[in-house]
Amino acid sequence: MTVAKWRGEFPALRETRDHPAPVYLDSACMSLVPTQVLEAMEAYYRDYPGCAGRSLHRFAEEVERRYEESRAAFARFLGCSDARGIVFLRNATEAINLVGQGLSWAPGDRVVISDREHNSNLIVWQRLARERGIRIEVLSLGPEGVFDGDRLETLLERGVRLVSLFHTSNLDGTSLPVREIVERAHDHHAKVLIDGCQAAPHERVDLSRLEVDFYAISAHKMLGPTGTGVLASTPEALADLRPLSVGGETVEWSTLEDHELRPPPHRFEAGLQNYAGAIGAHAALDFLTHIGFDRIREQQLRVNNEITSGLEGERRVHLLGPRDPARRPSIYAFTLDGVDPNDAALFLDEGYRVMVRSGMHCVHSFYAQRGLSGNVRASFYFYNDRRDAETFLRAVRELLERVPSGTVTGTSAATGPPAAPHGSGPRRAVGSTAAVARSARPPRRAERGRAGSLARSG
Ligand SMILES: Cc1ncc(COP(=O)(O)O)c(C=O)c1O
Numbered sequence: 001m002t003v004a005k006w007r008g009e010f011p012a013l014r015e016t017r018d019h020p021a022p023v024y025l026d027s028a029c030m031s032l033v034p035t036q037v038l039e040a041m042e043a044y045y046r047d048y049p050g051c052a053g054r055s056l057h058r059f060a061e062e063v064e065r066r067y068e069e070s071r072a073a074f075a076r077f078l079g080c081s082d083a084r085g086i087v088f089l090r091n092a093t094e095a096i097n098l099v100g101q102g103l104s105w106a107p108g109d110r111v112v113i114s115d116r117e118h119n120s121n122l123i124v125w126q127r128l129a130r131e132r133g134i135r136i137e138v139l140s141l142g143p144e145g146v147f148d149g150d151r152l153e154t155l156l157e158r159g160v161r162l163v164s165l166f167h168t169s170n171l172d173g174t175s176l177p178v179r180e181i182v183e184r185a186h187d188h189h190a191k192v193l194i195d196g197c198q199a200a201p202h203e204r205v206d207l208s209r210l211e212v213d214f215y216a217i218s219a220h221k222m223l224g225p226t227g228t229g230v231l232a233s234t235p236e237a238l239a240d241l242r243p244l245s246v247g248g249e250t251v252e253w254s255t256l257e258d259h260e261l262r263p264p265p266h267r268f269e270a271g272l273q274n275y276a277g278a279i280g281a282h283a284a285l286d287f288l289t290h291i292g293f294d295r296i297r298e299q300q301l302r303v304n305n306e307i308t309s310g311l312e313g314e315r316r317v318h319l320l321g322p323r324d325p326a327r328r329p330s331i332y333a334f335t336l337d338g339v340d341p342n343d344a345a346l347f348l349d350e351g352y353r354v355m356v357r358s359g360m361h362c363v364h365s366f367y368a369q370r371g372l373s374g375n376v377r378a379s380f381y382f383y384n385d386r387r388d389a390e391t392f393l394r395a396v397r398e399l400l401e402r403v404p405s406g407t408v409t410g411t412s413a414a415t416g417p418p419a420a421p422h423g424s425g426p427r428r429a430v431g432s433t434a435a436v437a438r439s440a441r442p443p444r445r446a447e448r449g450r451a452g453s454l455a456r457s458g
Pocket of ligand 1: 195
């Protein structure tokens with residue numbers, strides 16, 4: 001299949017008589033959903049709308065079969081040898097919470113996180129620090145976001161219970177060496193939880209090779225529906241976790257006085273489940289497997305290369321992360337001198353139907369440390385093509401032309417300079433809050449840039 005054919009599978013990318021296809025560059029937030037997935041979910045509600053594990057009739061039997069088939073498909077997709085290690089949850093955030101809140105902690109237990117974690121892999125530990133007295137050790141990745149094994153080793157030597165890190169960063173698309181991290185952690189008897197949200201959609205994750213103890217993903221970043229996520233592990237490791245919720249579906253039996261929990265994974269799936277979500281996610285895995293990660297990577301890189309080299313000479317564009325797109329294939333994140341990130345995002349959408357994400361991307365800690373108000377993130381998937389890259393470049397260039405250097409739009413002016421992530425020059429231009437990027441926008445959107453800037457940052 002070619003990119004054009006792949007694109008044809010995504011209804012959200014269709015052209016209409018009045019509009020060209022949108023340029024969707026926000027797949028790191030949520031990927032688009034192909035017809036195959038929509039049909040699988042519709043078929044559930046249309047043809048066998050039952051619930052698994054309760055009634056004995058044919059709808060229920062069909063749902064049960066397909067729900068468990070989806071679990072087996074996730075196990076194959078992630079290289080888990082035992083499908084009982086796959087727990088269906090709402091999203092990666094819930095998966096991380098299940099580990100955080102499910103392990104039993106003693107005061108002084110140490111957890112290692114990095115200084116670039118999504119809030120979903122930060123707040124849960126902060127709460128445990130407050131309420132249960134655990135200690136958070138922060139692995140610094142330095143200004144360039146580079147992993148240093150010796151630094152991790154120093155932390156591990158203090159005696160660590162759990163290392164909880166991202167696999168691929170949602171800030172700049174760079175990845176950590178998970179296998180090395182696991183080896184080092186296991187040598188020190190620490191367990192490893194990996195937030196795989198931004199990796200599993202883009203590369204083959206083989207947990208039998210990586211030997212991660214817990215791996216969290218969200219289906220909505222890999223062509224699946226919202227509200228569907230997975231914690232992948234082994235039944236043995238899962239048995240150490242206390243379920244977040246209990247009730248129907250989680251027990252073998254109960255009396256008025258007592259109950260016995262079912263073995264993993266069912267003890268973690270309380271109440272009637274998101275069957276359409278699990279069945280749709282299975283269709284998404286089939287779609288990704290059919291395309292294959294080599295072609296996914298190749299197409300993303302093609303688009304990312306074009307954008308990276310297209311903006312390389314622009315003095316006012318500052319890339320976050322390494323120059324080489326091969327080290328961050330799915331993301332191009334940047335600031336523009338003098339343009340508030342939210343104003344830029346609205347301008348791209350209004351003027352060119354280019355959809356990007358702006359703000360702090362749920363990593364407030366990263367921006368707060370640097371006194372930044374956020375940035376713009378274009379993220380790619382295999383359905384992006386050359387036209388997307390060209391439209392994006394045209395839009396950014398027009399924005400730069402229309403906002404003369406020395407102007408400041410929106411919240412950048414209000415909250416301080418969006419200094420270069422890697423110190424490549426000052427960004428402050430004093431005073432102006434009404435800039436061209438803003439005034440160029442139709443009134444309907446005019447409030448969103450400033451008011452939305454921090455509120456929508458994650
Ligand atoms: C790296 C990373 N971790 C965690 C999350 C949270 O994912 P979810 O909201 O699907 O639980 C995201 C979402 O953007 C992410 O990019």
